[in-house]
Amino acid sequence: MEPTLESPVSPKLSVSDGSALETKRLSAWFGDHHVVKDISLVVQKNDVFSLIGPSGCGKSTFIRCLNRLHEETDGASVSGEVLIPGAGRRDNIYASGVDPVSIRRRVGMVFQKPNPFPGLSIFDNVAAGLRLAGVMRRNILDEVVEMSLIQAALWTEVKDKLKKPGTSLSGGQQQRLCIARALAVKPQILLMDEPTSALDPISTARIEELVMKLRNDVTVLIVTHNMQQAARISNQTAFFLMGELVEVGPTKSIFTKPKDTRTEQYITGRFG
Amino acid sequence: MIELSIRDGRRKMVNYFSLAVLCALAFAAIAPLFFIFAYLLLRGWGGLSWSFFTEIPRPVGESGGGMANAITGSLVLMGLSSALGVPLGLACGMALSELKKTRTAKALRIAIDLLTSVPSIVIGLFAYALVVVPLKGYSAWAGGFALAIVMVPIVARSTEEILKLVPSAVHEAGLALGLPRWKVLMRLILPGVRTGITTGILLALARVSGETAPLLFTAFSNSFGFRGLSSPIASMPVQIYTYATSHDETWRQLAWTGALVLVFVVFLLNLVTRILTRRKI
Numbered sequence: 001m002e003p004t005l006e007s008p009v010s011p012k013l014s015v016s017d018g019s020a021l022e023t024k025r026l027s028a029w030f031g032d033h034h035v036v037k038d039i040s041l042v043v044q045k046n047d048v049f050s051l052i053g054p055s056g057c058g059k060s061t062f063i064r065c066l067n068r069l070h071e072e073t074d075g076a077s078v079s080g081e082v083l084i085p086g087a088g089r090r091d092n093i094y095a096s097g098v099d100p101v102s103i104r105r106r107v108g109m110v111f112q113k114p115n116p117f118p119g120l121s122i123f124d125n126v127a128a129g130l131r132l133a134g135v136m137r138r139n140i141l142d143e144v145v146e147m148s149l150i151q152a153a154l155w156t157e158v159k160d161k162l163k164k165p166g167t168s169l170s171g172g173q174q175q176r177l178c179i180a181r182a183l184a185v186k187p188q189i190l191l192m193d194e195p196t197s198a199l200d201p202i203s204t205a206r207i208e209e210l211v212m213k214l215r216n217d218v219t220v221l222i223v224t225h226n227m228q229q230a231a232r233i234s235n236q237t238a239f240f241l242m243g244e245l246v247e248v249g250p251t252k253s254i255f256t257k258p259k260d261t262r263t264e265q266y267i268t269g270r271f272g
Numbered sequence: 273m274i275e276l277s278i279r280d281g282r283r284k285m286v287n288y289f290s291l292a293v294l295c296a297l298a299f300a301a302i303a304p305l306f307f308i309f310a311y312l313l314l315r316g317w318g319g320l321s322w323s324f325f326t327e328i329p330r331p332v333g334e335s336g337g338g339m340a341n342a343i344t345g346s347l348v349l350m351g352l353s354s355a356l357g358v359p360l361g362l363a364c365g366m367a368l369s370e371l372k373k374t375r376t377a378k379a380l381r382i383a384i385d386l387l388t389s390v391p392s393i394v395i396g397l398f399a400y401a402l403v404v405v406p407l408k409g410y411s412a413w414a415g416g417f418a419l420a421i422v423m424v425p426i427v428a429r430s431t432e433e434i435l436k437l438v439p440s441a442v443h444e445a446g447l448a449l450g451l452p453r454w455k456v457l458m459r460l461i462l463p464g465v466r467t468g469i470t471t472g473i474l475l476a477l478a479r480v481s482g483e484t485a486p487l488l489f490t491a492f493s494n495s496f497g498f499r500g501l502s503s504p505i506a507s508m509p510v511q512i513y514t515y516a517t518s519h520d521e522t523w524r525q526l527a528w529t530g531a532l533v534l535v536f537v538v539f540l541l542n543l544v545t546r547i548l549t550r551r552k553i
Contacts (some may be wrong), residue, residue: 069444069447085357101451102450104448104449104450104451105449109444111444113441118444119465128446128459128460129451132451149356182449231436
């Protein structure tokens with residue numbers, strides 16, 4: 001049939017409007033060990049989406065599938081779909097021919113332990129992503145580094161010592177440096193894998209504050225062991241147990257009236 | 273109580289005795305080093321003079337002369353071998369750390385370990401067949417090539433060990449920025465470990481600066497100073513070997529002084545690596 005002007009046939013977009021990310025029957029393995037089982041969920045744009053659950057429930061592996069970092073581990077494998085608008089190949093990041101490198105530009109990540117590049121200055125740490133992608137203009141780099149450090153609430157503390165090594169900062173500052181580094185390449189989505197578990201309470205509070213501000217610019221998925229943290233900063237929460245998604249919904253209702261008894265048991269501290 | 277304290281005394285005695293034995297054995301093990309150094313100082317010090325470093329050797333029977341030809345020769349050979357051996361060794365080391373536990377990596381690791389234990393005279397033969405024969409003559413090229421083969425496994429293994437110390441989280445941080453693996457390694461990991469890698473290179477240099485066997489029928493020797501890379505070239509170890517086995521008293525003195533200088537250079541290289549490694553990687 002010829003497409004008419006009234007109803008132009010556009011390529012069917014698999015991702016629905018307003019969603020930042022969608023997984024369809026996503027599974028992940030380490031060798032024979034099935035650690036993420038058939039997860040389907042949707043994350044809306046500008047959500048702060050928290051993933052909670054006991055250790056070893058697969059939540060970290062799950063988010064490592066969302067920037068195709070899981071597959072970098074020996075013996076790791078993935079099945080299912082992850083849809084991210086604009087990722088190409090009708091937007092499934094696991095479609096054949098999609099380059100994981102291009103996905104990781106769209107989906108940034110902050111890790112459990114602060115991991116600045118050793119031997120690189122504060123400036124060079126933040127500039128690394130852009131510079132190695134070919135951005136060489138000094139004024140652009142200056143601007144992006146400053147913007148990213150301001151976004152990461154670190155600028156005032158480091159603006160006079162940008163040439164000092166990134167590793168010379170305190171743990172909490174290093175973690176904010178890593179956030180600035182991830183933001184510098186302007187990702188659509190920011191994955192955070194227990195970003196405060198290695199930090200003291202004051203540094204933790206600063207990062208939580210920061211995450212709540214970031215939601216204006218980027219969609220955040222955050223794995224946390226700390227249920228108060230999930231309750232404080234996220235608007236959507238998913239509860240994982242033994243690789244399965246038990247329950248997902250607005251954070252408020254997950255914490256006040258969970259539908260599943262296992263969720264209730266976990267958030268009331270009866271296991272995990 | 274009494275019985276216990278007697279046993280206690282005995283235990284302490286045994287302890288002191290074993291400690292004394294261990295110390296004596298440890299001293300016996302390192303004693304040769306001191307003897308070598310002391311003896312070299314004794315025999316070689318007298319020959320140290322400005323002309324030792326600036327003059328080429330004189331014909332048999334004439335007194336005076338120096339080892340300038342061997343010193344520049346050794347420097348040229350070390351430069352040549354580094355130019356070839358360092359990039360190759362670095363590449364091997366990076367490949368090993370990237371390939372981790374794959375079959376290729378295991379095979380490569382075994383090959384490199386075997387290369388470490390190949391007698392250096394055999395490496396000399398290999399360079400003879402591969403470079404000297406086709407070029408129809410001894411040359412600096414051939415000597416540099418042979419020494420490079422000695423360097424490769426040392427640089428490769430030390431590079432691998434240093435890269436292993438970098439947490440995988442740093443690697444992942446680079447990947448998560450949307451950078452290809454090779455860029456992460458070359459531009460983000462390597463700058464952070466340059467001190468460690470330099471250490472490995474210096475150790476390899478210290479090792480080849482004293483190698484004699486691979487040079488005997490590759491670089492050969494020459495008593496006139498530098499004549500180009502395609503000509504035979506002198507080197508400290510080979511010169512020492514030749515002069516030490518000669519009957520000329522002046523030459524034998526040169527050999528002693530040369531040995532002293534060579535040992536001092538190797539000692540210095542090792543000291544520098546020590547200082548570099550003490551600073552954090």
